Amino acid sequence: MSGKMCSGSNSIIQAQKLVDQLQIEAGMERFKISLTAADLVQYCQEHRRSDPLLTGISASSNPFKDKKTCVLL
Amino acid sequence: MRSPPIPEMATQEVQLNETLAHLKTESDTLKTKLEEERAKLHDVELHQVAEKVEALGQFVMKTRRTLKGHGNKVLCMDWCKDKRRIVSSSQDGKVIVWDAFTTNKEHAVTMPCTWVMACAYAPSGCAVACGGLDNKCSVYPLSLDKNENLAAKKKSVAMHTNYLSACCFTNSDMQILTSSGDGTCALWDVESGQLLQSFHGHAADVLCLDLAPSETANTFVSGGCDKKANVWDMRSGQCIQSFETHESDINSVRYYPSGDAFASGSDDATCRLYDLRADREVAIYSKESIIFGVSSVDFSLSGRLLFGGYNDYTINVWDVLKGTRVSILFGHENRVSTLRVSPDGTAFCTGSWDHTLRIWA
Numbered sequence: 001m002s003g004k005m006c007s008g009s010n011s012i013i014q015a016q017k018l019v020d021q022l023q024i025e026a027g028m029e030r031f032k033i034s035l036t037a038a039d040l041v042q043y044c045q046e047h048r049r050s051d052p053l054l055t056g057i058s059a060s061s062n063p064f065k066d067k068k069t070c071v072l073l
Numbered sequence: 074m075r076s077p078p079i080p081e082m083a084t085q086e087v088q089l090n091e092t093l094a095h096l097k098t099e100s101d102t103l104k105t106k107l108e109e110e111r112a113k114l115h116d117v118e119l120h121q122v123a124e125k126v127e128a129l130g131q132f133v134m135k136t137r138r139t140l141k142g143h144g145n146k147v148l149c150m151d152w153c154k155d156k157r158r159i160v161s162s163s164q165d166g167k168v169i170v171w172d173a174f175t176t177n178k179e180h181a182v183t184m185p186c187t188w189v190m191a192c193a194y195a196p197s198g199c200a201v202a203c204g205g206l207d208n209k210c211s212v213y214p215l216s217l218d219k220n221e222n223l224a225a226k227k228k229s230v231a232m233h234t235n236y237l238s239a240c241c242f243t244n245s246d247m248q249i250l251t252s253s254g255d256g257t258c259a260l261w262d263v264e265s266g267q268l269l270q271s272f273h274g275h276a277a278d279v280l281c282l283d284l285a286p287s288e289t290a291n292t293f294v295s296g297g298c299d300k301k302a303n304v305w306d307m308r309s310g311q312c313i314q315s316f317e318t319h320e321s322d323i324n325s326v327r328y329y330p331s332g333d334a335f336a337s338g339s340d341d342a343t344c345r346l347y348d349l350r351a352d353r354e355v356a357i358y359s360k361e362s363i364i365f366g367v368s369s370v371d372f373s374l375s376g377r378l379l380f381g382g383y384n385d386y387t388i389n390v391w392d393v394l395k396g397t398r399v400s401i402l403f404g405h406e407n408r409v410s411t412l413r414v415s416p417d418g419t420a421f422c423t424g425s426w427d428h429t430l431r432i433w434a
């Protein structure tokens with residue numbers, strides 16, 4: 001087989017792979033954004049109290065924040 | 074004078090071209106169908122669904138620790154599950170393990186190559202993995218004896234044919250997932266160095282990856298220079314979903330904590346959110362004033378905040394649901410190259426081309 005035929009059959013293999021891949025993706029079950037986005041929002045809301053960067057936990061509970069020292073007068 | 078082609082070969086060539094043309098039509102039809110299917114589900118925007126959610130207040134986040142010690146650009150970092158240790162890697166060829174509370178260096182390894190572009194902490198906390206221009210991913214067990222030469226126990230695990238861009242242990246110390254400039258991702262057995270699965274589909278360098286959060290999910294997402302983010306089935310090696318809306322290289326991908334979505338950061342100066350069940354992009358985080366690329370992204374624990382490290386030296390903090398920027402953080406004196414939120418969400422760490430790492434809270 002000439003070089004041209006070899007690269008030709010490679011192109012076919014790649015093109016077939018692309019078609020196979022697209023068929024897999026096309027066959028996927030999808031849901032409306034109004035439903036899926038509601039789940040994303042719900043997850044945020046359910047976990048907001050346990051998100052230290054969101055709630056801004058105090059220095060006493062955050063090991064990275066320096067605790068203020070007490071001065072005895 | 075060229076001799077005329079043999080009739081047999083001429084017919085074969087015609088058949089080849091016909092087959093190719095037929096396959097091209099088929100793939101074009103499928104692509105159009107995919108776009109139509111995705112568009113049907115686009116009944117509302119994320120920020121509209123989030124209208125009733127309370128707006129976020131002012132954020133005060135500052136640098137709480139600065140880790141100094143690398144001699145050149147910091148390229149990557151990862152947190153240990155103990156929420157205080159950090160591993161970082163640099164263009165200077167060094168991999169350093171730090172105690173982020175005290176800023177002390179606990180271990181240091183010099184790699185045989187410069188540009189150590191990837192590093193990861195093992196789930197047990199007993200080892201770190203790293204690699205870069207050496208095209209490999211190596212695992213170093215961390216010794217309790219500070220004097221022990223870590224390099225002596227080094228184990229070469231992954232071998233790619235181009236640079237290692239990212240690595241990540243799976244649920245145990247036993248397996249590592251890698252991505253490479255050779256356009257592939259791969260899953261390896263740490264003990265034997267055996268290739269367990271390879272993932273082909275990107276058309277150019279793969280720059281980043283992230284493992285799905287659930288212990289039962291067997292998927293991961295990767296992003297590359299082909300502007301695509303691909304979701305893969307780890308067992309079959311199959312690409313199950315693909316997203317191509319960015320306008321340039323995707324430098325970072327990170328799953329939303331529920332595992333139902335993922336964010337990406339790109340050289341096109343935007344971060345985007347992709348919903349896996351709607352199979353489409355659902356938000357873009359951008360501003361006209363932001364023109365430099367995003368190198369790395371990560372979510373806060375609840376998924377409400379998205380932190381982005383940028384090439385203009387800043388960190389932008391985004392309200393994931395409403396799509397607005399809530400804060401911009403200054404401090405680094407060069408590009409932010411890597412960013413991760415700590416395992417318990419109390420802080421996040423950034424690494425920069427200014428040779429330092431910073432802990433923010």
